[in-house]
Amino acid sequence: MSPHRTRRRIPDATVARLPIYLQLLGDQLEAGVSNLSSEDLATLAGVNAAKVRKDLSYLGSYGTRGVGYEVQYLVYQIRRELGLDHDWNVVILGAGNLGQALSGYGGFTERGYPIAGIFDVDPDKVDTVVGGVRVRPLDDLAQVVAARSVSIGVIATPPAAAQDAADRLVRSGVTSILNFAPTLVTAPLGVTVRTVDMAVEMQILSYHEQRRALAASSLRSVPGDAGRNQTA
Amino acid sequence: MSPHRTRRRIPDATVARLPIYLQLLGDQLEAGVSNLSSEDLATLAGVNAAKVRKDLSYLGSYGTRGVGYEVQYLVYQIRRELGLDHDWNVVILGAGNLGQALSGYGGFTERGYPIAGIFDVDPDKVDTVVGGVRVRPLDDLAQVVAARSVSIGVIATPPAAAQDAADRLVRSGVTSILNFAPTLVTAPLGVTVRTVDMAVEMQILSYHEQRRALAASSLRSVPGDAGRNQTA
DNA sequence: GATCGGTTGTGCACGCGTTCACAAAGCCGT
């Protein structure tokens, strides 16, 4: 029926690792490596080789026993699975510190997420140019989303305005939201929301820092793990 | 022996949620709420009530049956556990787009992570002022880290320089690193590294977007979950 | 001080993700 049949669902944990493999495989390709074993890739990614194989097996059987994986083909397959065989236009809401940094960042366009527009409520911000993109008024949002078939929106507004921003995005037809404001944002079913709260990351770090300090002050030897690292 | 005995280890998943509870409890406190049930907090956080209770139980038995938790006291306990009873000075490496946005952002100082310094290799950047902080040369790093007892470092350099930045941080005595460059960064045991790769977040979103598109094209009804939301 | 509605704290079962271990399978040299 469909061009390629719908595969079994891929576990969230695997989906989160595929972009990392993709990144590493791209680097290897540039370095002239055309073939790679799961062991090699595991070392690069800092994870277990069996995990790499299981992750890749969700895509299909694209390896060759005794040999490994052809890098080029694997890149193609991962890209296809992640939906990277075409670009995804992105809109940003909030042209403050963070919004400007994001819109000026070439890495997104480079990786297939061109900025289709950046929007702000503040009339003083509107029509200024940040990172080569003109800031537009919020009234233009729905039109841009429709015209350039945007499905991903980024929230870079103050926390108090985050839910409003999300509502506007949803109303305009956006179905995926990346939220940088440190607040819970809710959206109707069928809309995916991911929140990245940098202060939370800091707090996780300081928790471990705190633990280390406590462990050091009580001079008993601690046989357990001292702390994870090599996180990708 | 020690002022307060070392508790059992808190699961990573719980540690990652504590900051969110803390945030919400702070909001409630401001709103004049002095007491809260696990059910209430669960609703605010968008999670299961049993999970909230289990999470909080790792801190100790600070709730009152039939009543709930005293917000003020709970805030105090979570802050203590996360090591937020004092500030944690932070250094930033790389004063580009992102580094400038981070140093100009008041939210970190506000939440107990004041910026002790921002550093760059580029002589043109050094001595310029971004977000009220003067950019310093990398040679000053070790001195600042020692003088202001910095234990957290943020990497905002290009990917190619990220490992070098991490090495410098470690050599200067930093033991926690938050890495925004899209690369694997390794550090010796005893140093915690967390990487936040925004492009990875995008790719996870577009995977779900892709899936939705496939599910819609094959017109069979999909009885499974349509997609998680209400993510904090 | 006994009863009752309400909420915590946790034992337990379940499900997901990780890891081990190995059979199946491909490659190469003889």
Added chain:
DNA sequence: ACGGCTTTGTGAACGCGTGCACAACCGATC
């Protein structure tokens, strides 16, 4: 054609996190 070496793909065991269900407990009310 075959045997030895290498690496994949996956069944199975394990461990961790989640959610349910309920006993223990608190405060209020009569």
